Amino acid sequence: MLYSGKSILDIANANNFAIPAFNISDWAMFTGVMDISEEKAAPVIIAIHPDEVSHITTDLIPAMHARAHRSSVPVAIHWDHGGSFEEMIRAIEAGFTSVMIDASLKPFDENVAITRKVVEAAHAVGVPVEGELGTIGANDSYGEAGAKEIIYTDPQDAVRFVEETGVDSLAIAIGTSHGLYPADKNPELRHDLLEQIKAAVHIPLVLHGGSANPDSELSRAVGLGINKINISSDIKVAYHDRMREIMGSDSRLREPNAIQPEPIKALKVTAAQKIDLFGAAGKAGLY
Numbered sequence: 001m002l003y004s005g006k007s008i009l010d011i012a013n014a015n016n017f018a019i020p021a022f023n024i025s026d027w028a029m030f031t032g033v034m035d036i037s038e039e040k041a042a043p044v045i046i047a048i049h050p051d052e053v054s055h056i057t058t059d060l061i062p063a064m065h066a067r068a069h070r071s072s073v074p075v076a077i078h079w080d081h082g083g084s085f086e087e088m089i090r091a092i093e094a095g096f097t098s099v100m101i102d103a104s105l106k107p108f109d110e111n112v113a114i115t116r117k118v119v120e121a122a123h124a125v126g127v128p129v130e131g132e133l134g135t136i137g138a139n140d141s142y143g144e145a146g147a148k149e150i151i152y153t154d155p156q157d158a159v160r161f162v163e164e165t166g167v168d169s170l171a172i173a174i175g176t177s178h179g180l181y182p183a184d185k186n187p188e189l190r191h192d193l194l195e196q197i198k199a200a201v202h203i204p205l206v207l208h209g210g211s212a213n214p215d216s217e218l219s220r221a222v223g224l225g226i227n228k229i230n231i232s233s234d235i236k237v238a239y240h241d242r243m244r245e246i247m248g249s250d251s252r253l254r255e256p257n258a259i260q261p262e263p264i265k266a267l268k269v270t271a272a273q274k275i276d277l278f279g280a281a282g283k284a285g286l287y
């Protein structure tokens, strides 16, 4: 079943769990994420970042629709970190059922103006929008460019932002960073802030940079109202670490169908752990 970002997240919000948004960059990763979500009877969001879009192209989106339509679990296809109005129109045209406009590095009023413009266009064709307020940190060059420091989301600003833009879900900064944390950095989430924001805005809240955060912190965040957690680095590390082992084990290997199954198994183990942690296992039955 193919769902919009709103129809998939509203049920998570009403039932107090989080849906993993797994970033995928190739077809094998996509089918691995779909297979494990079906095995766990878990709703899933397929997230594709602009760098990933340029790698796989939007030609793959109709094939994802086909897979979603015959799936036993709810699936939304989400454009992650849209950078401009034009990019969001491209996403809608390509068949994404959910988009994120990220103008969070711009001043508040500019962020509101761009996000509202995207919301007006996307809602006209039934596509829901995720906005972002505050600055999620970046641990490496794959994160939000220029965002070294975390700027925590202010609850009162969040209320204004949601009212003025009409977003369907909101990514907030409560202490996570994109990418993997260096050994000397210990991420600590501001659960108090999350509680205040959720009490004030009520809509589904989104946590970016969810890889490598301690499990206990993430499950507490889910309990306090996070309904979507983006997972990119963790599944990619599992996939490619295993791929390096496989490739290193036999220099004659060349066929993708001989190389990819083991890395996909490793990706599925990591994804399954996130699905369980976020309380999403078995929740397909609610849809």
Ligand SMILES: [Zn+2]
Pocket: 081, 178, 208, 209, 230
């Ligand atoms: Zn992100």
